[in-house]
Amino acid sequence: MTSAQTPIPFAEPPWLNGLPSPYYNESHRRWQKACRAFISEHLLKNAMEWEREETVPEHVFGQFAEGLMLIPCLPAPLPVEWLKSLGIHELPGGVKVEEFDYIHSAIYGDEMARSGLSGPSGSLTTGMAFGVPPIIKFGNRALQERYLPELLTGKKRTCIAITEPSAGSDVANIQTTAVKSACGKFFIVNGTKKWISNGIWSDYSSMAVRTGGPGPSGLSMLVVPLKGYPGVTMRRLKVQGQISAGTTFIELDDVKVPVENLIGEEGMGMKYIMTNFNHERLFIAVGATRQARVALSAAFEYVMKREAFGKTLMEQPVVRHRLAKAGALLESQWAWVESFVYQMTKLTKAEADVELGGLTALTKANSGMVLNECAQCAILLFGGNGYTRTGMGEIAERMYREVPGVRIPGGSEDVMLDLAIRQLVKNYKAKTKALESEGSKL
Template sequence: MMKTVFTKEEIAQHSSPNDLWIVVDSVVYDLSKFSSIHPGGVSVLFDEEIAGKDATEAFFSLHRQEVLEKPQYARLRIGTVEGGVAKVKRGGRESLSEVPYAEPVWLRKGYHSPYYSDSHRRFQGAVRKFVQEVVFPDAQAREEDGKPPSQSVLDAMAKMNIIAMRLGPGKHLKGRVLMGGVIQPEEFDQFHELIMWQEFARIHARGYNDGLGGGTCIALPPVLNFGSEELKKAVVEDIFGGKKTICLAVTEAFAGSDVAGLKCHAKAMETGWIEGNVLPNTLQNRLLTAMQKWITNGTFADYFTTACRTDEGKIVVLLIPRQEGVLTRLIRTSYSASAGTAFIEFTNVYVPKVNQLGVGRDGLHVILSNFNHERWAIITWSIGVQRVITEECLKYVTLRKVFGKPLSSQPVIRAKLAAMISRFESCQTWLENITYQMKHMDYSQQANELAGPIALLKMFTTGAAQDTARDAVQIFGGRGITRSGMGKFIEHYHRTLLIDAVGGGAEDIMADLGIRQALRKMPKSVRL
């Protein structure tokens, strides 16, 4: 029987180029055949503090723990150290972190919150397990190759009804089994949704998350809220089932944040012929010509919720299936192509009247009705990422040695960490207050009272994110601008975070919106 427990003296005998053992966290690794192909070079392995010795500290100062779990390295294990005790926690990513501030207050042992119940705690545990086991591996792979999220992940999300839950509470959840029955549809509230967004933020894959249904979250609500029963029956379940995808096609090169300035033209059609097809005798049918830009999920979407201007100058909203005359192509952005960010051309695309959303309503109202929710989701995600990025930094500063001491011994580093924590904890508290108001307000109250606060919080949160990204890169140094290794999540965050500052309304627009709403509410009777 092969020996699997070794004394320190036995291990020390294996320190030559052709016979090299090391110890990492009480596990013995035979690197004899591996040393010549070590990605970091051969010489580092023959340091007098590594070859034949306990190299735990050296290893974790250069590598992430996940390296040890990779099959090509796991097979190098040959045993354990006699009397050795593993000190590094081997718990999966689905468990709660013990790092200070890595979890929101309501999840920390001994803390309390008025907003969350046992239902929220059960839900959080189920979502984290799902995200880390099902979503995270695919997210990391797709961020690398730029392909859309795998269909298997969409199918798994549909089975748990996550696609439906990402639209928030509502009658669309009635009768569905949520997260395998962990909670009931009538329990699901805005705080369950907040939990879901912040758990998905832990995948460290901004483009992938948008590819996973960013378009659905902003394009399907207008269909649910303003579409005919016939139209909803035709498209909604396929989307919730992960079989079809939808995007919001509103942004134009000429308009941008000025939604009211869009030029997309929908020409009314009377009885006539288009490519051999007779059109019904009604002015409600449309012939669409337009160019849209920066459309999330556009490259692979099956449906396009599109705002258009009529001959009379009015805005209408149409649901357009992918068909002849619809051309999409990828726009390369600073974050992953897995988001499917697209340039879209609609050329003589026929749209029947049943596909108009909000008939008899102002089309601008139909489009703007979901903006508060979109911005709230962006805020929620951004705060979640800032928290996990700070967790990365807290781990790193305790491992990294400079001038013979941990990096955390430097006052300037501690000051950066203090600023990072202060920012995201402040944002989280403001977010939870707004979320509580959302839970207790109907739509008209939310539109009247919360558009300004949400806009201001979005401005503040995405500005804080940029400060946090800069501080994190400074803490990690060269590793913070390297796409692999210890700082890979920092590099990714710094490269991709600006989508949150621009998407759903740029920071300056948000600031102005928040103050304009406040000024409209100023009483005329006040004086200094």
């Protein structure tokens, strides 16, 4: 059999290799087939070329919007009421919008990352995945009615704008200000946002701003118009990986934003941002784990054929050792991701935020470390070819450049590791206190 008929080891998660799994039902399996067919046709076959050209053609976003393949990057459960009001009752594969769960979401994220590159898929999904949810979760009805119809149908584009030149993972230190005008009808926004994915194409942004004093209690979120709006200047940034995702530097100079564009309540921005991060980090973890598969399976296939010292590289014990070490980390991470998304289908949003908030940060951080191991394994086994930007080793070279794009955005790795433990300690103390309180009543 050829490799086209028999998957290279590590190329697919176990359930797609026909092994039993308790997590996937018939709806999930139909969904996976529909995702693979659509994404293969409209994204994967051109992903590498678009990454070389550093942009994805504008019509591709339209194809994904028309095919209802942007909606699945939203957090589960989907905004069923809004989707049905827009005439969207069913997704490809016959998946009803009300049955879409976090396992469907993980399948989608896994399939979108099958090129190994996060730029082409990120150019389509980042705005919808992270910019729209704050409006859905926390916006009042009037705000939703103004923006959701066009955003959910892909007629307009948005992004999430949190990070600043001096405030990345340190969200509480955001400096962009939003001060009410004398007439009280506008927020006047001044500041800069940096490393904003999709910003250059976005009509709007769900933006973190400082409406009050220092610290987290002074933060709010606004829907800020971007493209072509007075006082807004945007330019593309050259970055190491995710090149085609439209990473943007945004300058805001006395930008007048109607007070009606406030998302939720003033001063609650930090809470909204942190809640939004959970979805972002899990989405990153799913995609990064698939990227690790791409890197490791490419290396596996290469060393089966490449000869040195009179034998294939696979016949060298040190090569097998590298593959085994990386493969064990990869499959362990995927098993964790699968159990994680299953837990998300069984917990309420409030329960998941408490029980899984810290672990979300941890699985995101671990996904970056696993990707690093698999990408490093690939580039070393490809040798000189893996150090070359063209030819048979191009995928390894590009995968290695993708690693920092997982370890830094969405909360840098060291911050995530610390956050995870602090959250676990907090939960432990709260549960211990509750048990002691119960015991005192007996």
